[in-house]
Amino acid sequence: MSLMTSLRHFLRRVRHDGPQCIPGVVYARWMTLIHRDILRREAARRAQENEAYQTWLRQHEQPLPAPLCTDRTLSILIPTYNTRPDLLQALANSLLSQSCPNWEACIYDGASTHADTRGVLTDLAARDPRFRVQLGTANLGISGNTNAAFAMAAGAVIALCDHDDLLAPDAVRCILEAAENGADFIYTDEDKVSEDGTHFFEPHLKADFAPDTLRAGNYICHITAMTRELAEALVRTDGSLLRSEYDGSQDHDLALRATERAQHIVHIPRILYHWRMLDGSFSHQRAEKCALAAATAVTKQLKRLNIPAKVSMEALRTRIWYSCPEASVTAIVVGEGRIPPVPGEVIRVTDASWLNNAARRASGEYLLFLHGGMKLLEKPSKYAWLHGRYAWLHEMLMYAARRDVGCVGSAILDHQRFYRHAGYAVNVPGGAVSHHAEQWLYGHPYMITDRLVRNVTGVSSALMIIRRETFLQMGGFGEYESDLRGADLGLKCLQAGLINVYTPHARMVCRGHLPCLTAPAPESDLLRFRSTWGEHPLERYYSPLFTRDGQITVDVTHQETEK
Numbered sequence: 001m002s003l004m005t006s007l008r009h010f011l012r013r014v015r016h017d018g019p020q021c022i023p024g025v026v027y028a029r030w031m032t033l034i035h036r037d038i039l040r041r042e043a044a045r046r047a048q049e050n051e052a053y054q055t056w057l058r059q060h061e062q063p064l065p066a067p068l069c070t071d072r073t074l075s076i077l078i079p080t081y082n083t084r085p086d087l088l089q090a091l092a093n094s095l096l097s098q099s100c101p102n103w104e105a106c107i108y109d110g111a112s113t114h115a116d117t118r119g120v121l122t123d124l125a126a127r128d129p130r131f132r133v134q135l136g137t138a139n140l141g142i143s144g145n146t147n148a149a150f151a152m153a154a155g156a157v158i159a160l161c162d163h164d165d166l167l168a169p170d171a172v173r174c175i176l177e178a179a180e181n182g183a184d185f186i187y188t189d190e191d192k193v194s195e196d197g198t199h200f201f202e203p204h205l206k207a208d209f210a211p212d213t214l215r216a217g218n219y220i221c222h223i224t225a226m227t228r229e230l231a232e233a234l235v236r237t238d239g240s241l242l243r244s245e246y247d248g249s250q251d252h253d254l255a256l257r258a259t260e261r262a263q264h265i266v267h268i269p270r271i272l273y274h275w276r277m278l279d280g281s282f283s284h285q286r287a288e289k290c291a292l293a294a295a296t297a298v299t300k301q302l303k304r305l306n307i308p309a310k311v312s313m314e315a316l317r318t319r320i321w322y323s324c325p326e327a328s329v330t331a332i333v334v335g336e337g338r339i340p341p342v343p344g345e346v347i348r349v350t351d352a353s354w355l356n357n358a359a360r361r362a363s364g365e366y367l368l369f370l371h372g373g374m375k376l377l378e379k380p381s382k383y384a385w386l387h388g389r390y391a392w393l394h395e396m397l398m399y400a401a402r403r404d405v406g407c408v409g410s411a412i413l414d415h416q417r418f419y420r421h422a423g424y425a426v427n428v429p430g431g432a433v434s435h436h437a438e439q440w441l442y443g444h445p446y447m448i449t450d451r452l453v454r455n456v457t458g459v460s461s462a463l464m465i466i467r468r469e470t471f472l473q474m475g476g477f478g479e480y481e482s483d484l485r486g487a488d489l490g491l492k493c494l495q496a497g498l499i500n501v502y503t504p505h506a507r508m509v510c511r512g513h514l515p516c517l518t519a520p521a522p523e524s525d526l527l528r529f530r531s532t533w534g535e536h537p538l539e540r541y542y543s544p545l546f547t548r549d550g551q552i553t554v555d556v557t558h559q560e561t562e563k
Contacts, residue, residue, distance in 0.1 A: 063099040075155030079145030080163045081110040085120045087164040094166040100173035108148040110139035143242035159225035166274040178266045185262035186225040190273040205543035209265040210455035218252035223273040248290035253297035291316040324398040330364030337373030356476035371462035377507040392506040396465045399501040406493025409459025410506035417441040421516040423456030423502040424487040425542030430520030432487040458490025462515040482521040
Protein backbone atom coordinates (compact mmCIF):
# COMPACT_ATOMS: atom_id res chain seq x y z
CA MET A 1 0.00 0.00 0.00
CA SER A 2 1.46 3.38 -1.02
CA LEU A 3 2.01 6.23 1.41
CA MET A 4 -0.72 8.33 -0.23
CA THR A 5 -3.20 5.45 -0.11
CA SER A 6 -2.44 4.89 3.57
CA LEU A 7 -2.90 8.59 4.25
CA ARG A 8 -6.28 8.63 2.48
CA HIS A 9 -7.45 5.63 4.52
CA PHE A 10 -6.27 7.34 7.71
CA LEU A 11 -8.11 10.58 6.93
CA ARG A 12 -11.32 8.73 6.05
CA ARG A 13 -11.17 6.83 9.35
CA VAL A 14 -10.71 10.06 11.32
CA ARG A 15 -13.57 11.69 9.40
CA HIS A 16 -15.93 8.82 10.20
CA ASP A 17 -14.88 7.95 13.76
CA GLY A 18 -13.59 11.25 15.09
CA PRO A 19 -10.14 12.29 16.38
CA GLN A 20 -10.35 9.90 19.34
CA CYS A 21 -9.63 7.03 16.93
CA ILE A 22 -6.17 8.43 16.05
CA PRO A 23 -4.19 6.64 18.83
CA GLY A 24 -5.73 3.30 17.88
CA VAL A 25 -5.09 3.79 14.17
CA VAL A 26 -1.49 4.84 14.76
CA TYR A 27 -0.95 1.92 17.14
CA ALA A 28 -2.38 -0.54 14.60
CA ARG A 29 -0.06 0.80 11.90
CA TRP A 30 2.89 0.58 14.26
CA MET A 31 2.04 -3.03 15.15
CA THR A 32 1.91 -4.07 11.49
CA LEU A 33 5.32 -2.46 10.93
CA ILE A 34 7.14 -4.03 13.88
CA HIS A 35 5.43 -7.43 13.46
CA ARG A 36 5.82 -7.84 9.73
CA ASP A 37 7.00 -11.40 10.39
CA ILE A 38 3.49 -12.26 11.63
CA LEU A 39 1.98 -10.87 8.44
CA ARG A 40 4.50 -12.76 6.33
CA ARG A 41 3.68 -16.03 8.09
CA GLU A 42 -0.02 -15.33 7.68
CA ALA A 43 0.44 -14.59 3.97
CA ALA A 44 2.40 -17.82 3.49
CA ARG A 45 -0.25 -19.82 5.35
CA ARG A 46 -3.02 -18.30 3.27
CA ALA A 47 -1.12 -19.06 0.06
CA GLN A 48 -0.87 -22.72 1.10
CA GLU A 49 -4.55 -22.81 2.00
CA ASN A 50 -5.39 -21.23 -1.35
CA GLU A 51 -3.59 -23.95 -3.26
CA ALA A 52 -5.14 -26.71 -1.15
CA TYR A 53 -8.54 -25.15 -1.77
CA GLN A 54 -8.35 -25.86 -5.50
CA THR A 55 -8.18 -29.60 -4.78
CA TRP A 56 -10.83 -29.39 -2.07
CA LEU A 57 -13.24 -27.59 -4.39
CA ARG A 58 -12.97 -30.27 -7.05
CA GLN A 59 -14.01 -32.85 -4.46
CA HIS A 60 -16.70 -30.59 -3.04
CA GLU A 61 -18.26 -29.97 -6.47
CA GLN A 62 -18.76 -33.63 -7.27
CA PRO A 63 -22.48 -33.98 -8.11
CA LEU A 64 -24.75 -35.68 -5.61
CA PRO A 65 -25.39 -39.30 -6.63
CA ALA A 66 -29.16 -39.71 -6.50
CA PRO A 67 -31.25 -37.95 -9.16
CA LEU A 68 -33.76 -35.30 -8.09
CA CYS A 69 -37.38 -35.97 -9.01
CA THR A 70 -39.34 -32.75 -9.27
CA ASP A 71 -41.62 -30.93 -11.66
CA ARG A 72 -40.42 -27.54 -10.44
CA THR A 73 -38.36 -25.26 -12.62
CA LEU A 74 -35.79 -22.74 -11.40
CA SER A 75 -36.00 -19.38 -13.21
CA ILE A 76 -32.59 -17.70 -13.06
CA LEU A 77 -32.82 -13.93 -13.51
CA ILE A 78 -29.80 -12.53 -15.37
CA PRO A 79 -29.58 -8.81 -16.24
CA THR A 80 -27.01 -7.98 -18.92
CA TYR A 81 -25.51 -4.84 -20.36
CA ASN A 82 -22.46 -4.87 -22.63
CA THR A 83 -21.30 -8.10 -20.96
CA ARG A 84 -18.07 -9.49 -22.36
CA PRO A 85 -18.98 -12.34 -24.73
CA ASP A 86 -16.48 -14.78 -23.21
CA LEU A 87 -17.84 -14.23 -19.71
CA LEU A 88 -21.44 -14.54 -20.86
CA GLN A 89 -20.58 -17.75 -22.67
CA ALA A 90 -18.84 -19.13 -19.56
CA LEU A 91 -21.97 -18.48 -17.49
CA ALA A 92 -24.09 -20.19 -20.15
CA ASN A 93 -21.75 -23.20 -20.13
CA SER A 94 -22.07 -23.49 -16.34
CA LEU A 95 -25.86 -23.60 -16.79
CA LEU A 96 -25.68 -26.20 -19.55
CA SER A 97 -23.49 -28.32 -17.24
CA GLN A 98 -26.07 -28.45 -14.44
CA SER A 99 -26.79 -31.89 -12.97
CA CYS A 100 -30.49 -31.00 -12.94
CA PRO A 101 -31.98 -29.78 -16.25
CA ASN A 102 -35.02 -28.04 -14.70
CA TRP A 103 -33.95 -24.45 -15.25
CA GLU A 104 -34.58 -21.49 -17.49
CA ALA A 105 -32.33 -18.47 -17.85
CA CYS A 106 -34.42 -15.28 -18.06
CA ILE A 107 -32.02 -12.79 -19.61
CA TYR A 108 -33.04 -9.17 -20.03
CA ASP A 109 -30.47 -7.11 -21.88
CA GLY A 110 -30.58 -3.40 -21.14
CA ALA A 111 -30.02 -2.19 -24.71
CA SER A 112 -26.36 -3.19 -24.98
CA THR A 113 -24.39 -1.03 -27.37
CA HIS A 114 -21.89 -3.82 -28.08
CA ALA A 115 -22.99 -5.93 -31.02
CA ASP A 116 -20.98 -8.96 -29.84
CA THR A 117 -22.94 -9.05 -26.57
CA ARG A 118 -26.23 -9.05 -28.43
CA GLY A 119 -24.84 -11.66 -30.81
CA VAL A 120 -24.01 -14.12 -28.02
CA LEU A 121 -27.46 -13.64 -26.50
CA THR A 122 -29.15 -14.31 -29.83
CA ASP A 123 -27.03 -17.42 -30.37
CA LEU A 124 -27.88 -18.75 -26.89
CA ALA A 125 -31.61 -18.33 -27.49
CA ALA A 126 -31.31 -20.24 -30.77
CA ARG A 127 -29.14 -22.93 -29.18
CA ASP A 128 -31.39 -23.94 -26.27
CA PRO A 129 -34.99 -22.84 -25.56
CA ARG A 130 -34.17 -22.64 -21.85
CA PHE A 131 -32.28 -19.43 -22.64
CA ARG A 132 -35.14 -16.93 -22.76
CA VAL A 133 -33.71 -13.68 -24.02
CA GLN A 134 -35.30 -10.24 -24.34
CA LEU A 135 -33.29 -7.48 -25.99
CA GLY A 136 -34.56 -4.36 -24.29
CA THR A 137 -34.78 -0.91 -25.83
CA ALA A 138 -33.41 0.89 -22.77
CA ASN A 139 -30.96 0.23 -19.96
CA LEU A 140 -33.11 0.14 -16.81
CA GLY A 141 -30.19 -0.26 -14.42
CA ILE A 142 -29.33 -3.33 -12.34
CA SER A 143 -32.66 -3.36 -10.50
CA GLY A 144 -34.82 -2.47 -13.49
CA ASN A 145 -33.18 -5.02 -15.77
CA THR A 146 -33.59 -7.72 -13.11
CA ASN A 147 -37.25 -6.83 -12.62
CA ALA A 148 -37.77 -7.08 -16.37
CA ALA A 149 -36.16 -10.54 -16.27
CA PHE A 150 -38.54 -11.52 -13.47
CA ALA A 151 -41.49 -10.54 -15.67
CA MET A 152 -40.29 -13.19 -18.12
CA ALA A 153 -39.98 -15.96 -15.52
CA ALA A 154 -42.31 -18.97 -15.53
CA GLY A 155 -40.62 -21.16 -12.90
CA ALA A 156 -41.92 -22.02 -9.43
CA VAL A 157 -38.61 -20.91 -7.88
CA ILE A 158 -36.69 -17.70 -8.67
CA ALA A 159 -32.92 -17.15 -8.36
CA LEU A 160 -30.75 -14.10 -8.99
CA CYS A 161 -27.44 -14.36 -10.85
CA ASP A 162 -24.93 -11.77 -12.07
CA HIS A 163 -24.11 -11.76 -15.78
CA ASP A 164 -20.44 -12.72 -15.47
CA ASP A 165 -20.43 -15.27 -12.63
CA LEU A 166 -20.54 -19.08 -12.61
CA LEU A 167 -22.79 -21.70 -11.05
CA ALA A 168 -21.47 -24.98 -9.63
CA PRO A 169 -22.88 -28.13 -11.30
CA ASP A 170 -25.30 -28.95 -8.45
CA ALA A 171 -26.64 -25.41 -7.91
CA VAL A 172 -30.02 -25.91 -9.60
CA ARG A 173 -30.49 -29.36 -8.10
CA CYS A 174 -29.74 -28.26 -4.50
CA ILE A 175 -31.98 -25.19 -4.69
CA LEU A 176 -34.93 -27.15 -6.09
CA GLU A 177 -34.38 -29.89 -3.53
CA ALA A 178 -34.61 -27.31 -0.73
CA ALA A 179 -37.80 -25.93 -2.26
CA GLU A 180 -39.24 -29.44 -2.51
CA ASN A 181 -38.62 -29.78 1.24
CA GLY A 182 -40.61 -26.64 2.01
CA ALA A 183 -38.07 -23.81 1.87
CA ASP A 184 -39.36 -20.49 0.57
CA PHE A 185 -36.05 -18.56 0.86
CA ILE A 186 -32.75 -20.27 0.03
CA TYR A 187 -29.12 -19.20 -0.08
CA THR A 188 -25.83 -21.02 -0.54
CA ASP A 189 -22.13 -20.63 0.14
CA GLU A 190 -19.93 -19.00 -2.49
CA ASP A 191 -16.35 -18.19 -3.40
CA LYS A 192 -14.51 -15.93 -5.83
CA VAL A 193 -13.05 -16.84 -9.20
CA SER A 194 -10.29 -15.13 -11.14
CA GLU A 195 -11.05 -13.18 -14.30
CA ASP A 196 -9.82 -16.04 -16.50
CA GLY A 197 -11.96 -18.54 -14.58
CA THR A 198 -9.05 -20.79 -13.59
CA HIS A 199 -8.44 -19.94 -9.93
CA PHE A 200 -10.92 -20.07 -7.06
CA PHE A 201 -10.33 -18.38 -3.73
CA GLU A 202 -11.83 -16.80 -0.60
CA PRO A 203 -14.57 -19.34 0.12
CA HIS A 204 -17.40 -17.76 2.08
CA LEU A 205 -18.78 -20.44 4.39
CA LYS A 206 -21.84 -18.74 5.79
CA ALA A 207 -23.94 -18.87 8.91
CA ASP A 208 -27.52 -20.04 8.92
CA PHE A 209 -30.05 -17.24 8.99
CA ALA A 210 -28.85 -14.60 11.44
CA PRO A 211 -30.84 -11.34 11.57
CA ASP A 212 -28.20 -9.22 13.30
CA THR A 213 -25.48 -10.51 10.97
CA LEU A 214 -27.64 -9.60 7.97
CA ARG A 215 -28.24 -6.07 9.23
CA ALA A 216 -24.50 -5.60 9.68
CA GLY A 217 -23.87 -6.60 6.06
CA ASN A 218 -25.28 -8.76 3.29
CA TYR A 219 -23.58 -12.03 4.16
CA ILE A 220 -26.34 -13.92 2.26
CA CYS A 221 -25.31 -12.45 -1.12
CA HIS A 222 -24.95 -15.25 -3.78
CA ILE A 223 -26.79 -17.30 -4.74
CA THR A 224 -30.19 -16.19 -3.46
CA ALA A 225 -33.42 -17.96 -4.42
CA MET A 226 -37.05 -17.84 -3.31
CA THR A 227 -40.40 -19.26 -4.26
CA ARG A 228 -42.49 -17.45 -6.83
CA GLU A 229 -45.14 -16.89 -4.14
CA LEU A 230 -42.67 -15.05 -1.92
CA ALA A 231 -41.30 -13.01 -4.82
CA GLU A 232 -44.79 -11.99 -5.97
CA ALA A 233 -45.74 -11.03 -2.41
CA LEU A 234 -42.74 -8.67 -2.30
CA VAL A 235 -43.78 -7.13 -5.61
CA ARG A 236 -47.35 -6.59 -4.39
CA THR A 237 -46.14 -4.93 -1.19
CA ASP A 238 -43.16 -2.95 -2.44
CA GLY A 239 -43.95 -2.39 -6.10
CA SER A 240 -41.03 -4.41 -7.50
CA LEU A 241 -38.70 -7.27 -6.69
CA LEU A 242 -35.57 -5.09 -6.62
CA ARG A 243 -35.86 -1.40 -5.79
CA SER A 244 -33.70 0.95 -7.83
CA GLU A 245 -33.42 3.51 -5.02
CA TYR A 246 -31.17 0.97 -3.28
CA ASP A 247 -28.94 0.32 -6.30
CA GLY A 248 -25.50 -0.62 -5.03
CA SER A 249 -27.10 -2.57 -2.18
CA GLN A 250 -30.30 -3.65 -3.89
CA ASP A 251 -29.63 -7.31 -3.10
CA HIS A 252 -29.15 -6.44 0.59
CA ASP A 253 -32.50 -4.66 0.63
CA LEU A 254 -34.10 -7.69 -1.04
CA ALA A 255 -32.59 -10.11 1.50
CA LEU A 256 -33.88 -7.99 4.40
CA ARG A 257 -37.41 -7.79 2.97
CA ALA A 258 -37.59 -11.43 1.89
CA THR A 259 -36.35 -12.89 5.18
CA GLU A 260 -38.96 -10.84 7.06
CA ARG A 261 -41.73 -12.60 5.13
CA ALA A 262 -40.19 -16.04 4.67
CA GLN A 263 -41.56 -18.92 6.71
CA HIS A 264 -38.77 -21.42 6.06
CA ILE A 265 -35.27 -20.08 5.39
CA VAL A 266 -32.70 -22.65 4.30
CA HIS A 267 -28.95 -22.20 4.06
CA ILE A 268 -27.22 -24.82 1.90
CA PRO A 269 -23.62 -25.25 3.16
CA ARG A 270 -22.16 -25.96 -0.25
CA ILE A 271 -20.20 -23.62 -2.49
CA LEU A 272 -22.59 -23.41 -5.41
CA TYR A 273 -21.71 -19.98 -6.78
CA HIS A 274 -18.47 -18.47 -8.08
CA TRP A 275 -18.28 -14.67 -8.00
CA ARG A 276 -15.96 -13.44 -10.74
CA MET A 277 -13.38 -10.84 -9.76
CA LEU A 278 -12.62 -8.54 -12.69
CA ASP A 279 -9.68 -6.19 -12.88
CA GLY A 280 -10.58 -2.58 -12.40
CA SER A 281 -10.94 -0.11 -9.60
CA PHE A 282 -13.88 0.04 -7.22
CA SER A 283 -13.88 3.71 -6.28
CA HIS A 284 -14.35 4.95 -2.75
CA GLN A 285 -17.24 7.10 -3.98
CA ARG A 286 -19.05 4.01 -5.24
CA ALA A 287 -18.27 2.12 -2.04
CA GLU A 288 -19.74 4.97 -0.02
CA LYS A 289 -22.87 4.96 -2.17
CA CYS A 290 -23.33 1.22 -1.59
CA ALA A 291 -22.77 1.60 2.15
CA LEU A 292 -25.25 4.47 2.39
CA ALA A 293 -27.84 2.46 0.45
CA ALA A 294 -27.32 -0.47 2.83
CA ALA A 295 -27.72 1.80 5.87
CA THR A 296 -30.96 3.16 4.39
CA ALA A 297 -32.26 -0.37 3.74
CA VAL A 298 -31.54 -1.37 7.35
CA THR A 299 -33.18 1.82 8.64
CA LYS A 300 -36.32 1.01 6.66
CA GLN A 301 -36.40 -2.54 7.98
CA LEU A 302 -36.15 -1.43 11.60
CA LYS A 303 -39.03 0.96 11.01
CA ARG A 304 -41.11 -1.81 9.43
CA LEU A 305 -40.45 -3.96 12.48
CA ASN A 306 -41.19 -1.09 14.89
CA ILE A 307 -37.73 -1.37 16.44
CA PRO A 308 -36.57 2.08 17.63
CA ALA A 309 -33.01 2.64 16.51
CA LYS A 310 -30.70 4.95 14.59
CA VAL A 311 -28.45 3.71 11.81
CA SER A 312 -25.16 5.27 10.76
CA MET A 313 -22.29 4.34 8.48
CA GLU A 314 -18.84 3.84 10.00
CA ALA A 315 -15.82 2.84 7.91
CA LEU A 316 -18.21 1.83 5.09
CA ARG A 317 -20.11 -0.51 7.42
CA THR A 318 -23.59 -0.31 8.89
CA ARG A 319 -23.72 0.62 12.58
CA ILE A 320 -26.98 0.43 14.54
CA TRP A 321 -27.81 2.27 17.76
CA TYR A 322 -30.84 0.67 19.38
CA SER A 323 -32.91 2.68 21.81
CA CYS A 324 -32.02 1.53 25.29
CA PRO A 325 -33.96 2.59 28.40
CA GLU A 326 -32.13 3.42 31.59
CA ALA A 327 -31.47 0.20 33.45
CA SER A 328 -29.57 -0.97 36.53
CA VAL A 329 -26.58 -3.25 35.98
CA THR A 330 -24.79 -5.44 38.49
CA ALA A 331 -21.22 -6.33 37.54
CA ILE A 332 -20.12 -9.76 38.80
CA VAL A 333 -16.33 -9.99 38.63
CA VAL A 334 -14.36 -13.22 38.91
CA GLY A 335 -10.92 -12.93 40.51
CA GLU A 336 -8.61 -10.02 41.18
CA GLY A 337 -7.54 -7.33 38.76
CA ARG A 338 -8.90 -4.10 37.42
CA ILE A 339 -11.94 -3.86 35.18
CA PRO A 340 -13.31 -1.07 32.96
CA PRO A 341 -15.51 1.51 34.69
CA VAL A 342 -19.01 0.22 35.42
CA PRO A 343 -21.93 2.03 37.05
CA GLY A 344 -23.81 0.66 40.02
CA GLU A 345 -23.29 -2.50 42.02
CA VAL A 346 -20.12 -4.59 41.76
CA ILE A 347 -19.89 -8.07 43.28
CA ARG A 348 -16.52 -9.82 43.32
CA VAL A 349 -16.21 -13.58 43.67
CA THR A 350 -13.06 -15.65 44.04
CA ASP A 351 -13.92 -18.20 41.38
CA ALA A 352 -16.63 -19.09 38.87
CA SER A 353 -18.37 -21.54 41.19
CA TRP A 354 -19.89 -18.54 43.00
CA LEU A 355 -21.39 -16.89 39.89
CA ASN A 356 -24.92 -18.25 40.24
CA ASN A 357 -25.05 -17.37 43.92
CA ALA A 358 -23.90 -13.83 43.15
CA ALA A 359 -26.52 -13.53 40.40
CA ARG A 360 -29.29 -14.42 42.83
CA ARG A 361 -28.05 -11.76 45.26
CA ALA A 362 -27.64 -9.07 42.58
CA SER A 363 -30.01 -6.12 42.57
CA GLY A 364 -29.48 -5.06 38.95
CA GLU A 365 -31.95 -5.70 36.14
CA TYR A 366 -28.99 -6.85 34.02
CA LEU A 367 -26.01 -8.99 34.97
CA LEU A 368 -22.58 -8.11 33.58
CA PHE A 369 -20.10 -10.96 34.00
CA LEU A 370 -16.44 -9.94 33.81
CA HIS A 371 -13.11 -11.59 34.44
CA GLY A 372 -10.66 -9.59 36.52
CA GLY A 373 -7.82 -8.00 34.59
CA MET A 374 -9.85 -6.80 31.59
CA LYS A 375 -8.99 -3.58 29.83
CA LEU A 376 -10.79 -1.88 26.96
CA LEU A 377 -8.94 -2.29 23.67
CA GLU A 378 -9.92 1.09 22.30
CA LYS A 379 -11.99 4.16 22.98
CA PRO A 380 -15.55 4.25 21.64
CA SER A 381 -16.29 6.02 18.36
CA LYS A 382 -17.58 9.57 18.20
CA TYR A 383 -21.17 8.27 17.92
CA ALA A 384 -20.98 6.96 21.51
CA TRP A 385 -19.98 10.23 23.16
CA LEU A 386 -23.32 10.59 24.97
CA HIS A 387 -22.50 7.57 27.09
CA GLY A 388 -19.01 8.69 28.06
CA ARG A 389 -16.90 6.21 29.99
CA TYR A 390 -19.71 3.66 29.93
CA ALA A 391 -20.11 3.67 26.14
CA TRP A 392 -18.67 0.17 25.84
CA LEU A 393 -21.27 -1.10 28.31
CA HIS A 394 -24.09 0.67 26.49
CA GLU A 395 -22.96 -1.06 23.29
CA MET A 396 -23.65 -4.44 24.90
CA LEU A 397 -26.67 -3.34 26.92
CA MET A 398 -28.63 -2.05 23.93
CA TYR A 399 -28.66 -5.57 22.45
CA ALA A 400 -29.41 -7.26 25.78
CA ALA A 401 -32.40 -4.91 26.19
CA ARG A 402 -34.07 -6.45 23.13
CA ARG A 403 -36.65 -9.05 24.11
CA ASP A 404 -35.45 -11.45 21.40
CA VAL A 405 -31.86 -11.52 22.74
CA GLY A 406 -30.31 -13.72 25.40
CA CYS A 407 -26.54 -13.41 25.88
CA VAL A 408 -24.41 -10.55 24.52
CA GLY A 409 -20.62 -10.55 24.41
CA SER A 410 -17.62 -9.02 22.72
CA ALA A 411 -14.08 -9.99 21.78
CA ILE A 412 -11.32 -10.93 24.22
CA LEU A 413 -7.72 -10.67 23.05
CA ASP A 414 -4.38 -11.38 24.70
CA HIS A 415 -1.72 -8.73 25.23
CA GLN A 416 -0.26 -9.37 21.76
CA ARG A 417 -3.71 -8.77 20.24
CA PHE A 418 -4.44 -12.33 19.21
CA TYR A 419 -8.08 -13.34 19.46
CA ARG A 420 -8.99 -15.68 22.28
CA HIS A 421 -12.73 -15.21 22.01
CA ALA A 422 -15.14 -13.75 19.46
CA GLY A 423 -18.20 -15.89 20.08
CA TYR A 424 -18.43 -19.66 20.56
CA ALA A 425 -19.24 -22.46 18.12
CA VAL A 426 -20.24 -25.78 19.66
CA ASN A 427 -20.51 -28.58 17.08
CA VAL A 428 -16.76 -29.24 17.18
CA PRO A 429 -14.40 -31.67 18.96
CA GLY A 430 -13.44 -30.33 22.35
CA GLY A 431 -16.87 -28.93 23.16
CA ALA A 432 -16.58 -25.39 21.83
CA VAL A 433 -14.23 -23.19 19.88
CA SER A 434 -13.97 -19.46 19.52
CA HIS A 435 -14.55 -17.78 16.19
CA HIS A 436 -11.22 -16.31 14.99
CA ALA A 437 -9.25 -18.21 17.64
CA GLU A 438 -5.51 -17.48 17.37
CA GLN A 439 -6.00 -14.94 14.55
CA TRP A 440 -4.23 -11.62 14.82
CA LEU A 441 -6.27 -8.44 15.17
CA TYR A 442 -4.03 -6.56 12.72
CA GLY A 443 -3.89 -9.36 10.18
CA HIS A 444 -6.76 -10.53 8.01
CA PRO A 445 -9.25 -12.48 10.18
CA TYR A 446 -11.65 -14.62 8.19
CA MET A 447 -14.18 -12.54 6.19
CA ILE A 448 -13.60 -9.64 8.67
CA THR A 449 -16.49 -10.96 10.74
CA ASP A 450 -14.48 -10.07 13.84
CA ARG A 451 -15.36 -6.44 13.04
CA LEU A 452 -19.11 -6.99 12.49
CA VAL A 453 -22.04 -7.43 14.82
CA ARG A 454 -23.31 -10.95 14.33
CA ASN A 455 -25.31 -13.75 15.91
CA VAL A 456 -23.39 -16.57 17.60
CA THR A 457 -24.27 -19.72 19.49
CA GLY A 458 -22.66 -18.57 22.73
CA VAL A 459 -20.37 -16.00 24.30
CA SER A 460 -17.76 -16.19 27.02
CA SER A 461 -18.80 -15.94 30.66
CA ALA A 462 -15.73 -13.71 31.06
CA LEU A 463 -17.39 -10.88 29.10
CA MET A 464 -21.16 -11.24 28.96
CA ILE A 465 -24.31 -9.26 29.72
CA ILE A 466 -27.77 -10.77 30.09
CA ARG A 467 -31.08 -9.90 31.71
CA ARG A 468 -31.10 -11.18 35.29
CA GLU A 469 -34.61 -12.51 34.73
CA THR A 470 -33.46 -14.49 31.67
CA PHE A 471 -30.35 -15.78 33.44
CA LEU A 472 -32.38 -17.16 36.32
CA GLN A 473 -35.05 -18.61 34.01
CA MET A 474 -32.31 -20.48 32.13
CA GLY A 475 -31.05 -21.95 35.40
CA GLY A 476 -27.87 -19.88 35.38
CA PHE A 477 -24.48 -21.32 34.47
CA GLY A 478 -24.01 -25.05 34.43
CA GLU A 479 -21.51 -26.64 36.79
CA TYR A 480 -18.49 -26.51 34.51
CA GLU A 481 -14.85 -25.99 35.38
CA SER A 482 -14.20 -24.37 32.00
CA ASP A 483 -15.91 -21.68 29.96
CA LEU A 484 -18.18 -24.33 28.49
CA ARG A 485 -20.54 -22.63 30.95
CA GLY A 486 -20.84 -19.74 28.46
CA ALA A 487 -21.51 -22.04 25.49
CA ASP A 488 -24.02 -24.03 27.56
CA LEU A 489 -25.95 -20.90 28.55
CA GLY A 490 -26.01 -19.76 24.92
CA LEU A 491 -27.55 -23.07 23.88
CA LYS A 492 -30.18 -22.74 26.61
CA CYS A 493 -31.11 -19.32 25.25
CA LEU A 494 -31.35 -20.65 21.69
CA GLN A 495 -33.51 -23.52 22.91
CA ALA A 496 -35.83 -20.96 24.54
CA GLY A 497 -36.21 -19.07 21.22
CA LEU A 498 -33.72 -16.28 21.97
CA ILE A 499 -30.69 -15.29 19.91
CA ASN A 500 -27.21 -14.38 21.15
CA VAL A 501 -25.20 -11.43 19.88
CA TYR A 502 -21.51 -10.69 19.43
CA THR A 503 -20.56 -7.02 19.07
CA PRO A 504 -17.02 -5.95 18.17
CA HIS A 505 -17.49 -2.54 19.78
CA ALA A 506 -16.63 -3.51 23.37
CA ARG A 507 -13.43 -5.48 22.77
CA MET A 508 -11.23 -6.24 25.78
CA VAL A 509 -7.61 -7.17 26.33
CA CYS A 510 -6.90 -9.60 29.15
CA ARG A 511 -3.43 -10.08 30.61
CA GLY A 512 -2.45 -13.19 32.50
CA HIS A 513 -4.85 -16.12 32.72
CA LEU A 514 -7.33 -16.21 29.85
CA PRO A 515 -10.60 -17.93 30.77
CA CYS A 516 -11.69 -18.60 27.18
CA LEU A 517 -11.84 -21.98 25.47
CA THR A 518 -8.58 -21.80 23.54
CA ALA A 519 -8.11 -25.57 23.97
CA PRO A 520 -10.46 -28.54 24.38
CA ALA A 521 -12.41 -28.46 27.64
CA PRO A 522 -11.60 -30.93 30.46
CA GLU A 523 -12.97 -34.42 29.94
CA SER A 524 -15.41 -34.10 32.85
CA ASP A 525 -16.85 -30.93 31.31
CA LEU A 526 -17.13 -32.58 27.90
CA LEU A 527 -19.03 -35.53 29.36
CA ARG A 528 -21.48 -33.19 31.08
CA PHE A 529 -21.86 -31.03 27.97
CA ARG A 530 -22.45 -34.01 25.66
CA SER A 531 -24.90 -35.62 28.08
CA THR A 532 -26.95 -32.41 27.93
CA TRP A 533 -26.66 -31.48 24.27
CA GLY A 534 -25.67 -34.70 22.52
CA GLU A 535 -22.67 -35.47 20.34
CA HIS A 536 -23.64 -32.80 17.78
CA PRO A 537 -25.24 -29.76 19.45
CA LEU A 538 -27.23 -27.46 17.19
CA GLU A 539 -24.79 -24.99 15.61
CA ARG A 540 -26.31 -22.32 13.39
CA TYR A 541 -23.44 -19.93 12.92
CA TYR A 542 -20.30 -22.01 12.27
CA SER A 543 -20.23 -23.86 8.97
CA PRO A 544 -20.12 -27.68 9.07
CA LEU A 545 -17.38 -27.35 6.44
CA PHE A 546 -15.04 -25.88 9.08
CA THR A 547 -12.79 -27.93 11.34
CA ARG A 548 -12.15 -26.88 14.94
CA ASP A 549 -9.17 -24.74 13.92
CA GLY A 550 -11.13 -22.91 11.22
CA GLN A 551 -9.79 -24.88 8.25
CA ILE A 552 -11.98 -26.34 5.50
CA THR A 553 -12.68 -30.04 5.86
CA VAL A 554 -12.90 -32.38 2.87
CA ASP A 555 -15.56 -34.45 4.61
CA VAL A 556 -18.42 -32.90 2.66
CA THR A 557 -22.00 -33.76 3.56
CA HIS A 558 -25.09 -32.17 2.11
CA GLN A 559 -26.99 -30.54 4.97
CA GLU A 560 -29.80 -28.01 5.20
CA THR A 561 -30.73 -25.95 8.21
CA GLU A 562 -33.89 -23.99 8.64
CA LYS A 563 -35.16 -20.77 10.10
